[in-house]
Amino acid sequence: MEQSPYPSGTVRNLLNTRQVTPKTKEVLQQRLEATNPFSKPSFFDEAAFAILQAVATQLISQVEVEPIALALALDERLTKGTGDGWRYNTMPPDSRAHQLGLQGLEESAKLLFSRGFIFLTETEQDAVLQAVQQGKAPGTIWETLPSKRYFEELLVELTEVYYSQPLAQETIGYVGMADAQGWQAIGLNQLEHWEPQRLTDAVIDAVEIEADTKQPSSSTDPQKQVTPPIVTSYSLDSPVDAVVIGTGAGGAPLLARLAQAGLSVVALEAGEFWNPAQDFATDERSQSKLFWTDERLSAGEDPIAFGNNNSGIGVGGSTLHYTAYVPRPQPDDFHLHRDFGVGVDWAISYEDLKPYYEEVERVLGVSGPSPYLWEPDRTPYPLPPLPLNGAAQLMERGCQALGIQTSPAANAALSAPYFQPGVGWRSTCTNRGFCQAGCSVGAKASMDVTFIPLALEHGAEVRSNCFVTRLETDANGRISAVVYVQKGQEKRQPCRSLFLCAGAIESPRLLLLNNLANSSGQIGRNFMAHPGVQVWGQFPEEVRPYKGIPGGLISEDTHRPRDADFAGGYLLQSIGVMPVTYASQLTRGLGLWGDRLRSHMFGYNHTAGINILGECLPYKHNYLELSNEKDDRGLPKPRIHFTNGENERRMTIHAEALMRQIWSAAGAESLWTFSRNAHTIGTCRMGTDPTQAVVDPDGRSFDVPNLYIMDNSIFPSALSVNPALTLMALSLRVADRFLQQAQLGEV
Known part of the structure; x- marks a missing residue:
């Protein structure tokens, strides 16, 4: 498949237009300005963090964008103690699983190649990761931590972090955040009137979009949203x-x-x-606040994913x-x-x-x-x-x-x-x-x-x-x-x-x-x-x-x-x-x-x-x-x-x-x-x-x-x-x- 039809800079320009709602703009600009790739970890020690960074580099190919600090995002989440609402019953608690998993990767690297993971060539690192993914990696850690499940959870999280980044989304041609006025061209082979039609088109001019865009309809006007006042208050003293x-x-x-x-x-x-008009962004990651994230343990041969799959709050x-x-x-x-x-x-x-x-x-x-x-x-x-x-x-x-x-x-x-x-x-x-x-x-x-x-x-x-x-x-x-x-x-x-x-x-x-x-x-x-x-x-x-x-x-x-x-x-x-x-x-x-x-x-x-x-x-x-x-x-x-x-x-x-x-x-x-x-x-x-x-x-x-x-x-x-x-x-x-x-x- 072809690469994105959107030139570099499309998303940053869009954030300066009325195509993007104020809440969406706030969330995405914070993410663009957020993680400093040179920040030090809080959850992992420096040795473990170095392994995690090397793993993230191998798992997520960041060719088209400036490097996104994926390992640091995981470190920050574990520091906060937040989760996605469930885990496999065969896995230990999240924080313990990630500590053990990195130890297991290091142990497998030494058993397979007699060197620590960060000292391996890219080909050797790939071999270790493939062995872990397939459940064939050597080492005592994997006797207690299911390597296939650990690899799956690590890969999914790093992937979600990466594709939540607006610049990564730009590389795959996603500009869904620019929906303040919705979409008119929703059928096959259709683009909105303001979208570039070819990869060779010039970078979108924010001023042109602003001038060429219809005024927002009442459907996007927060003042038109129905947010009823809570006017009744019953006593805690009476039934x-x-x-x-x-x-x-x-x-x-x-x-x-x-x-x-x-x-x-x-x-x-x-x-x-x-208040959806004010509180909801067109951004999957920030909208995880709508999912039930208190952890549930999922067991059986076909364990159910909870959180965003079926549970709301x-x-x-x-x-x-x-x-x-x-x-x-x-x-x-x-x-x-x-x-x-x-x-x-x-x-x-x-x-x-x-x-x-x-x-x-x-x-x-x-x-x-x-x-x-x-x-x-x-x-x-x-x-x-x-x-x-x-x-x-x-x-x-x-x-x-x-x-x-x-x-x-x-x-x-x-x-x-x-x-x-x-x-x-x-x-x-x-x-x-x-x-x-x-x-x-x-x-x-x-x-x-x-x-x-x-x-x-x-x-x-x-x-x-x-x-x-x-x-x-x-x-x-x-x-x-x-x-x-x-x-x-x-x-x-x-x-x-x-x-x-x-x-x-x-x-x-x-x-x-x-x-x-x-x-x-x-x-x-x-x-x-x-x-x-x-x-x-x-x-x-x-x-x-x-x-x-x-x-x-x-x-x-x-x-x-x-x-x-x-x-x-x-x-x-x-x-x-x-x-x-x-x-x-x-x-x-x-x-x-x-x-x-x-x-x-x-x-x-x-x-x-x-x-x-x-x-x-x-x-x-x-x-x-x-x-x-x-x-x-x-x-x-x-x-x-x-x-x-x-x-x-x-x-x-x-x-x-x-x-x-x-x-x-x-x-x-x-x-x-x-x-x-x-x-x-x-x-x-x-x-x-x-x-x-x-x-x-x-x-x-x-x-x-x-x-x-x-x-x-x-x-x-x-x-x-x-x-x-x-x-x-x-x-x-x-x-x-x-x-x-x-x-x-x-x-």
Whole structure:
């Protein structure tokens, strides 16, 4: 692939224009001016740091840019003690792993070449690194530290640091930070009017861009953003009607519904209450603040990556960084066991949730096709579909060649201005493609711009930066108060009812920590994660995968494949991708480094992906438990065991083969597969049998009568679609059932 069409200096010039938002400019300029390559390390001693610098030089080829201090960035992170939210259960804590790993590299170098690592030739250093990557390096260190895992984590981190640098992004033709007014040219082989068309073009003149750019639309004007004031404040001395723990797709809708009914409701959120227009930068690294980064231990044969893969923090929860892909499940998703004899059927049906799906789609302002190909009589979506980006157009091309039906996908992002009662006008999507790292214009229907403002308008209180540690009960076994820590101070909120909406990891963790609601022994059991294998390819056309809604196209022809040797099915989805995410997956999936990584990333702008979202069965061997290792609060870290079953493996093989056919038919080259599982599901199962389930069909605990659980932990089966829409619909249903029971005096 050709190198970047952008001359050196493009990004620095762009930062002086209105193409870049103030927050993005602030973040990127700080990074450009940050690390002094001659600074001394704080975490590593000088000998270890010298080894790390030599390793970084070999792993990351920095030919086109002034050297970026990669080793120092790792040293600074370890000094701060921050992480990305998870680690392999077989690995020691991060700081110890990196110390041991460098010792292991030094030991292997001496055993293989009789000299320390920094004294080896580049060829010899490569040989040591290859041996470590392949798990074949000699030395006693590797008897206790898995060399392949250590190498993977080191390579991924250095790669993420490098491709987070604006000058490195410039070399691969990425100027996604220049999206203050969004993108108009999102299709194949399209450039914005201000972009240079050839490598030989002159360096962009910042003044010309300024003059040639349209004025920012209202969608990017921070003054137009909806950031409701928090006007209600309930006393810590008196009980409120309900406390809601968590403000994501499970907690926010019921919070609004309860507040609308006139109840006194307090929501506790572990993260910040952001103002996206002011606080969100178009920069993946800085937006990691939206991911849950308290460390989780990942075990099993297919350990799950947490953090940016599936876990959010902040008012709005994971919807702050979800891709807004909101397909409905099909009716038969709810009775998998009836149809296939495996898994578990839901205690409610599609028809029970159908009116709630319609309501949620109206509130969010879902953009989608009408009629919908796989359910023609569905109530029309509020808005027409968003335009198809490059990846969607290429998937459409490949599917047409194979006779596979496709459709523009339903996305919770606005294809036109939309008036939402209780919130006001929300602005149109600007195609900036940054959904997975936070929408700064309010077009994506995350909970902070939809249900949360509605809840606040009706008197709910949202308290941010509140980490819940204890649940108090009275003599009758009912929840009487919630104890939480806010900015270092322990507080206690009495309540009459509790809605636990903290997600499929933190909800069971909190219940296990408090030894509550577990007479069935099912809390933490039945953990599921959707098969989500991806196939990537590179095309002669320029795709520019950072533009447009990431999941523009869908096919549900594979919902129940005729040639399947597995239960259930999956959907197909086109995917765009941001550069750091792509580089990270590339190194984790293929293990590329050095010149091979550099060469592949030159093709970033020609890259497109397809992935699946498939059914996952519940198994006894997949579960969450409390580990013996403590977090910074002194609480046991959760350990999650996950291994794909035979059904998931067969589904993945089937899907990968089909996606490769689609991409080949579309003209892709350099195909590669990234194996993954997505979302966190199960662990507090819903059902009708108190010995096999944690909550009843209304989300109510069988053991604690005023405890309700409402997040994806209560899903009996995974469903073969993304969970967000079902979560929101189920949340409204749980709230309505609670209100009905309260009217009858049954709460």
